[in-house]
Amino acid sequence: xxxxxxxxxxxxxxxxxxxxxxxxxxxPDEDHSTLDEPVRDTIMRDLKAVGKKFVxxxxxxxxxxxxxxxxxxxxxxxCVSLALMLQGGSADSKEDGGPQFAEVFVIIWFGAVVITxxxxxxxxxxxxxxxxxxxxYCVLPLTVAMLVCRLVLLAGSGTxxxxxxxxxxxxxxxxxxxxxxAFLADSQPPHRKALVVYPIFLFYFVISWMILTFTPx
Amino acid sequence: xAAADELKFREFDDAxxxxxxxxxxxxxxxxxPAEPRQKQHGRRQEPGREEDDELLxxxxxxxxxxxxxxxxxxxxxxxxxxxTFFDVDTYQVLDRIKGSVFPVPxxxxxxxxxxxxxxxxxxxxxxxxxxxxxxxxxNLSNFFIHLGRPTxxxxxxxxxxxxxxxxxxxxxxxxxxxxWGFLMWRNSKVMNIVSYSFLxxxxxxxxxxxxxxxxxxxxxxxxKVVRWVLMMFSLCLSGSVLVMTFWPAVRDxxxxxxxxxxxxxxxxxxxxxxxxxxxxxxxxxxxxPAPIVPAHxxxxxxxx
Numbered sequence: 181x182x183x184x185x186x187x188x189x190x191x192x193x194x195x196x197x198x199x200x201x202x203x204x205x206x207x208p209d210e211d212h213s214t215l216d217e218p219v220r221d222t223i224m225r226d227l228k229a230v231g232k233k234f235v236x237x238x239x240x241x242x243x244x245x246x247x248x249x250x251x252x253x254x255x256x257x258x259c260v261s262l263a264l265m266l267q268g269g270s271a272d273s274k275e276d277g278g279p280q281f282a283e284v285f286v287i288i289w290f291g292a293v294v295i296t297x298x299x300x301x302x303x304x305x306x307x308x309x310x311x312x313x314x315x316x317y318c319v320l321p322l323t324v325a326m327l328v329c330r331l332v333l334l335a336g337s338g339t340x341x342x343x344x345x346x347x348x349x350x351x352x353x354x355x356x357x358x359x360x361x362a363f364l365a366d367s368q369p370p371h372r373k374a375l376v377v378y379p380i381f382l383f384y385f386v387i388s389w390m391i392l393t394f395t396p397x
Numbered sequence: 398x399a400a401a402d403e404l405k406f407r408e409f410d411d412a413x414x415x416x417x418x419x420x421x422x423x424x425x426x427x428x429x430p431a432e433p434r435q436k437q438h439g440r441r442q443e444p445g446r447e448e449d450d451e452l453l454x455x456x457x458x459x460x461x462x463x464x465x466x467x468x469x470x471x472x473x474x475x476x477x478x479x480x481t482f483f484d485v486d487t488y489q490v491l492d493r494i495k496g497s498v499f500p501v502p503x504x505x506x507x508x509x510x511x512x513x514x515x516x517x518x519x520x521x522x523x524x525x526x527x528x529x530x531x532x533x534x535x536n537l538s539n540f541f542i543h544l545g546r547p548t549x550x551x552x553x554x555x556x557x558x559x560x561x562x563x564x565x566x567x568x569x570x571x572x573x574x575x576x577w578g579f580l581m582w583r584n585s586k587v588m589n590i591v592s593y594s595f596l597x598x599x600x601x602x603x604x605x606x607x608x609x610x611x612x613x614x615x616x617x618x619x620x621k622v623v624r625w626v627l628m629m630f631s632l633c634l635s636g637s638v639l640v641m642t643f644w645p646a647v648r649d650x651x652x653x654x655x656x657x658x659x660x661x662x663x664x665x666x667x668x669x670x671x672x673x674x675x676x677x678x679x680x681x682x683x684x685x686p687a688p689i690v691p692a693h694x695x696x697x698x699x700x701x
Contacts, residue, residue, distance in 0.1 A: 278555055279555040283555065301480050301483040302483050302518070303483075371486040382522075385529075389529075395553070
């Protein structure tokens with residue numbers, strides 16, 4: 181200790197610096213904290229994401245937007261609007277009418293879950309919610325078909341209107357199936373693609389059947 | 398001294414060299430799962446016995462028990478356990494469907510097609526398709542039958558989908574459960590050569606229902622004779638698949654019990670198809686003679 185006692189810090193060596201480390205966000209994130217932004221910006225951002233996905237469904241190209249940034253807002257909006265539009269059918273007898281709101285809801289969501297489970301059990305590499313997202317968004321063409329059908333039915337419900345509705349529903353059914361197959365096909369194991377696509381076909385067929393057989397009071 | 402040499406312990410050679418020296422010796426192999434080798438053992442059979450073995454399954458019934466046990470090695474709460482039930486490719490599913498539609502007499506569906514790889518894909522999706530085929534065809538046929546009547550207002554009859562779903566899925570899962578339970582019970586009393594696991598029975602029932610899908614679509618034709626002919630035809634096809642599957646499993650039993658079992662299986666199958674035809678498809682009516690209809694309308698108008 182005698183050696184250490186003899187040493188002294190020279191006066192002319194500058195010793196400086198901060199002892200305390202500044203606390204706070206650094207990096208680019210500190211400008212994008214979403215807590216302080218106006219509510220309108222938050223809502224618009226989500227709406228724009230949903231709208232972008234709608235566009236991707238109508239023009240199915242190989243894009244990863246639907247898969248990577250999945251969300252379930254779009255499917256929820258589509259499902260609720262489709263189920264609402266399927267109401268107001270022949271409800272004179274509670275028994276033999278069209279599907280109730282809850283039935284449409286259950287068919288769409290339960291059907292999508294079952295198809296996703298089926299694809300995962302067969303060895304697919306897509307995640308659960310990504311698949312739900314794609315299947316839900318691809319109901320968009322059928323929702324458009326339902327809208328067109330209701331408008332056509334306002335004009336009349338004869339044979340001509342039935343043929344127009346049939347053509348529209350068939351075209352949108354094909355569009356839905358092809359769009360969802362385009363997004364989901366790559367993640368399936370090679371020899372089982374048909375096994376995965378068939379339930380998707382059945383799912384959209386059932387929804388199309390519900391749309392086509394809608395008869396107003 | 399020879400006696401002392403014989404009494405001395407000798408090391409046995411390696412199994413491979415011993416077998417090479419004496420290829421016809423009986424061997425027992427207790428090994429880790431080596432499924433491809435065991436399957437090849439099963440297929441290398443004398444050709445004359447093959448047909449019987451296909452029916453009885455004696456060629457690989459032991460090995461199928463082993464294989465069935467080895468496949469489900471993942472614990473039942475993991476996802477991989479359930480993936481073993483979906484381990485089929487497209488061509489395998491198509492082959493199984495073909496085998497159920499064109500039953501070859503003498504060929505056992507389970508041994509020929511399932512071969513200890515029962516899948517749940519076929520039964521589940523064939524039942525789902527059948528539910529919607531029956532509901533949609535029933536609705537369409539009713540629409541065409543009642544089309545000309547002035548008082549007819551089309552309804553989609555969506556309730557019938559849930560009824561159809563309950564019926565078909567109950568049939569496809571509860572009846573195999575009952576059959577499996579019954580076969581297990583008889584197995585404990587009478588030693589049968591052939592026994593099936595629960596999933597194999599579900600598989601047979603599921604695939605045997607496939608023929609009803611085109612039948613249901615053809616039932617749209619509103620002719621009674623056509624419908625009954627179609628029903629008999631599909632009942633014969635799918636019934637024969639079931640009979641050829643279950644007859645080897647019960648034929649070693651008491652004669653009457655065996656016949657009663659197979660008879661009950663066919664009877665339940667017939668009940669399903671008759672019930673579906675009667676409930677979902679209205680009877681095609683005879684056309685009303687023309688003079689009666691205007692008079693009827695006339696009286697209603699007057700009374701209103």
